[in-house]
Amino acid sequence: MTTRLFKGAEYLITEVNKDEIFTPEDFTDEQKQIGNTTEQFVLNEVLPLRDEIENHNFDKVVELMNKCGELGLLMIDAPEEYGGLELDKATSMLVAERISHSGSFSVAFSAHTGIGTLPLVYYGTPAQKEQYLGRIISGEWVAAYCLTEPGSGSDALGALATATLSEDGKYYLLNGTKQFITNGSFANLYTVFAKIDREHFTAFLVERTTEGLSVGPEEKKLGIKGSSTTQIILDNAKVPVENLLGEIGKGHKIAFNVLNVGRFKLGAAVTGAAKHALVTGIKYANERKQFGVPIASFGAIREKISDMTAGIFAAESLVYRLAGLIDDRLATISKETPDYYDAYQQGIEEYSIECAIAKVFCSEILADVVDEVVQIHGGYGFIQEYPAEGFYRDERINRIFEGTNEINRLLIPGIILRRSMKGEIPLQKEAMKAFEALMTPSFVELDDADPFAREKALLTGLKQAFLIIAGSGVQKYMDAIKDEQELLLAAADMAINIFAIESAMLRAEKMLPTLSGAKQANAIAAVRVFTFNAAEKTATAARKAAFFIEEGDNLTMILAGIRRFTKYDASGLLQAKRTLADAASASEKYIF
Ligand SMILES: Cc1cc2nc3c(=O)[nH]c(=O)nc-3n(C[C@H](O)[C@H](O)[C@H](O)COP(=O)(O)OP(=O)(O)OC[C@H]3O[C@@H](n4cnc5c(N)ncnc54)[C@H](O)[C@@H]3O)c2cc1C
Secondary structure, three states: OOOOOOOOOHHHOOOOOHHHOOOHHHOOHHHHHHHHHHHHHHHHHHHHHHHHHHOOOHHHHHHHHHHHHHHOOOOOOOOHHHOOOOOOHHHHHHHHHHHHHHOHHHHHHHHHHHHHOHHHHHHOOHHHHHHHHHHHHOOOOOEEEEOOEOOEOOOHHHOOOEEEEOOOOOEEEEEEEEEEEEOOOOOOEEEEEEEEOOOEEEEEEEEOOOOOEEEOOOOOOOOOOOOOEEEEEEEEEEEEHHHEEOOOOOHHHHHHHHHHHHHHHHHHHHHHHHHHHHHHHHHHHHHOEEOOEEHHHOHHHHHHHHHHHHHHHHHHHHHHHHHHHHHHHHOOOOOOOOOHHHHHHHHHHOOHHHHHHHHHHHHHHHHHHHHHHHHHOHHHHHOOOOHHHHHHHHHHHHHOOOOOHHHHHHHHHHHHHHHHHOOOOOHHHHHHHHHHHHHOOOOOOOOOOOOOHHHHHHHHHHHHHHHHHHHHHHHHHHHHHHHOHHHHHHHHHHHHHHHHHHHHHHHHHHHHHHOOHHHHHHHHHHHHHHHHHHHHHHHHHHHHHHHHHOOHHHHHHHHHHHHHHOOOOOOOHHHHHHHHHHHHHHHOOOOO
16 A cells, blocks of 8 residues: 555656555565466466467367466456455456466456456446356356447447347347457357447347357457457347346446556556567577677667666556556445445546556557567567567557557546546646746756656656646647647657656665665666656657647747756666666566
C-alpha cells in the first residue's frame, strides 16, 4: 500500500514521491511464487507444444487451459464466494507478464481470463455466476468476448447485431455477425453485444450450443497464428432472457470497463514478451561473430541492447506503478458496499487514462524491441527457423486490439479535458501557473547529492510544457479541440512519456538503497538512457503541437518555453549506454 490515493492523471499536476509508487521490488513472496508457477507452466507445459499450437491443434490449447485451471491461474480475478482467489491486480498483471512467453497461447489465456471472464464477474447475477463461473475459472469451459463486427471495430457502439424478445417473452433472438473473435472456434461461452430493438446496446451470455449460433472459419493471420480468430454468426440465436448480462441499454459500460482491464493487462503481457525477445537478442549477439569478434562488442549493437533494456525497465515500472494505483484504490472499497462491483468498476475507471497509457506505451516498446531483435539477427532475423521472425509477426496485433493505439491515444487527452471541464482536475488553474512560469525567467539549482536531480528538474519542466500545450489548445479551439486529432495525439505522446519517465525514475530511486554499487550504476544508467530518448520524443511532440496551435509572436514565445521546459542534461549518456549494454550482455538476462 502506498500512502496517498492519487486521482487519475494527477501525476501531470503534482509531484510524486518514490515511496508513493508500487514497484516490482515490492512483490510479496506469495506474488513471486504465483509468478514462478506461471513461468514453470509455460516452460514445461506450453513451449513443448508450440508447433502443434501454431498449427491450430486447438485441442491442446483447451487441455492447457484446463491445466491453468488446476494451477489456479484462471481464478485470480474471480470472487472467493464462487471459488475464485480474488487477488490484487499486481498479481494478475504478473501472471499476464509471465504467461506472455507462451506466444499465441497467451492470447487465448488473456482473452479467456480478461474480456471473456470479467463481464460475468463484474455484471453477472448470483444465478449467472453460479451457473457459469465455476466452469470458467476451472478451465472446463473457455470464454470469449464478441464486440467487434465487420462494419464496426473502433466504433464499437455502431454495432448492427440485434436482439429481439420472443413472443412468449422467454428468449432473445440474436441476429448479426461478430468479427475477429479470439477463442472463437473452441469457446463454450460468449459475451455477445447486440442492440435490443435496434437501439439499446446490451450484453448477453451465449452458450456455444445455442440454437442459431455458428462459428466461421479460422482467419489466416500475420501473427499469433496459434490463437483462434473466427466470426461468430448469430441467426435467430435463441438466448434465454435469464442470460441478459447487466442492464438493458447499459452494454457500453460492460464493453468499455472491461477494456480498461484488458489494456493494463496487455501492458504487462507485452512487457513480458519484450523481456523474452531482448534475452534472445542478447544471446544471439554474444554468439554471432563477424570480423572475428562477437557482434555484441560493436557499439551499434550495444546501443540497441541498452536502449531496449532501458525501455523495458520503463515499461515494467509503468505497468506495476499502475497496478499499485488501482490496487490502492480498490482496497478502499468494502465488499459490503451495496453495488460493490459498480464501485469497483469506478475504481478502475479512475485510471482509464493510465490504462490507455500502459497499452500504448508498452506495446510500442515491444514493437521497438522486436524490430531491433530482428536487426541484431541480420538475415537470420528474417528466417522462420529463428525466433526473432515469430516475435516480429506476433507483436503487431498488440497495437491494434484492445482499442487501436490511435483510439487509446485519443482517449488520453479526451478524458483529461472532460475531467477538467467537470472540475475534477484543475487543469486550467495549473495551466495558468505554467504560463506564469513561462513568463518568469528562472534558474534551477540541482542537488548534486541526488542522482536523479536532473530527471526531477526535467519532469517539472515537462509537466509545465504539457500544461502550456493543453491550456493553449483549449484556449484556441474550446470544445472543438476534440476534433483536432493531430494535436490530441501530440498531447497524448507528452502525457505518455511523462508518466513513463517518472515511473522509471521513481522506481530506480526507490531501488537504489537496496542495491550494490554495480547494480546502482545499472539503475541510474537505465533511467538516464530512457529519459534521454523519451525527453526527446516529448520535446518533439510539444514543438509539433505548438506549431499546430500558434503562430507569430505567441508561437515564438511558446517554442522558447518548450525549449526551456524540455531541456535535459544527459551528460554521461554514452557511458550510461555502455554500462547498461555490458551488464546485459554479461548476464544474458533482462538485468532488473
Ligand atoms: C487477432 C485479432 C483478435 C481480436 N480479438 C477480438 C475479440 O476477442 N473480441 C472482439 O470483440 N474483437 C476482437 N478483435 C477486433 C479488434 O479489437 C479490432 O480489430 C480493433 O478494435 C480495430 O477495429 P477495426 O479492425 O474495425 O479497425 P477500424 O476501426 O476500421 O480502424 C482502422 C484504422 O482507423 C483508425 N480509426 C478508426 N476510428 C478512428 C477515429 N475515431 N479516430 C482516429 N482514427 C480512427 C484506427 O486507429 C485504425 O488505424 C480482434 C482483432 C484481431 C485482428
